[in-house]
Amino acid sequence: MKDDSTVNERIAQQVRLLRSERGLSLDALSTQCGVSRSMLSLIERGETSPTAVVLDKLAAGLGVPLASLFDDPARKAEPVSRHADQVTWQDPHSGYLRRNVSPEGFQSPTRIVDVTFPPRTRVTYEAGPRTPAVLQQIWILEGRMQITYGSESWLLETGDCLVIPLDAPNSFHNPGDVPARYAVVLTTLSRS
Numbered sequence: 001m002k003d004d005s006t007v008n009e010r011i012a013q014q015v016r017l018l019r020s021e022r023g024l025s026l027d028a029l030s031t032q033c034g035v036s037r038s039m040l041s042l043i044e045r046g047e048t049s050p051t052a053v054v055l056d057k058l059a060a061g062l063g064v065p066l067a068s069l070f071d072d073p074a075r076k077a078e079p080v081s082r083h084a085d086q087v088t089w090q091d092p093h094s095g096y097l098r099r100n101v102s103p104e105g106f107q108s109p110t111r112i113v114d115v116t117f118p119p120r121t122r123v124t125y126e127a128g129p130r131t132p133a134v135l136q137q138i139w140i141l142e143g144r145m146q147i148t149y150g151s152e153s154w155l156l157e158t159g160d161c162l163v164i165p166l167d168a169p170n171s172f173h174n175p176g177d178v179p180a181r182y183a184v185v186l187t188t189l190s191r192s
Contacts, residue, residue, distance in 0.1 A: 005046070007089050010072055011055070012046035017073045018062045019044075033061025034126075052091040052098075056125045060166075063131055065186045067111040070100050077105030094121045096172075101183075113184040117145065117174045124171040133189040134166040143180030146173040156182075 019029050026044075030037040035057050042048040043058070050058070052066075059066040070087045081103040088099045094117075101112040138147060139161040146155050150168040154160075155175070164170065166186075174180045 007070065007087060008049055009046040010087065011050070011069050012044050013073050014069050014071055015040075015058065015062070016044050018064060022062065029058075029061055033057045035061070049092045051093040052096065052123055053093070053125060056127065060127065060130050065111050065134055065188060067100050067102070067113050067186060071104045075104050078103055079106075091123065094118065094123045096121065096123060109188045109190065111186045113186070115182050115184060117143075117172065117180045117182070119174050119177050119179060122171060122173040124169065126169050127166050128169075129167045135163060135187045135189060136166055137161055137163045137185040137187075139183045139185070141181045141183060143174065143176055143178055145180050145182060146175050147171070148173070 019026075024032065026037050026040050029035075030040055035054055039048070039050070039054065040058075043050050043054075055069055056066050059069055070089060081101060086099050086101060088097060090097050096118060097116040099114040101114050102108065102110070138145070138156065140156045140158050142158055144155060144157045146153060147162055147164070148154075148171045149164045150170075154162055156162055
């Protein structure tokens, strides 16, 4: 597991690179993603560990999957992602732990993330329509999770899998007394 400062620096480098590639000022990105200019500045300097909710807004504003914000822009793409090299990040608000499983640097439309979610914890994302569209499949590996998408809600048990687009508010809640673990498979849908 990489320490927080290393992960924060990766996020900082990736956000600066993506913002530059899109020709956006801090003010323009702030408007586009709904994150304050001062928070964006702190993120780009690696001086804060943003929450999952802030990272999700930032990813939506930049038009990338959240998982890509943890990529090392200087790393050469390799077809194998070794467990020891996979970036692990902990949400400072909820304590949930996410590990990017997919190899970095490939232009694959699919990303895999392994999540360990603490008991009695909830994270709510204010997701709206994304360009390009992103579909997520949530496969419960251990425990159970209550997933809410818009006005619909499902209690998922070990082995269950739910597919939902990332185009409406959604929330993840572990109602149990033990951590839950699940895989998220994110697929960026091609523009037609």
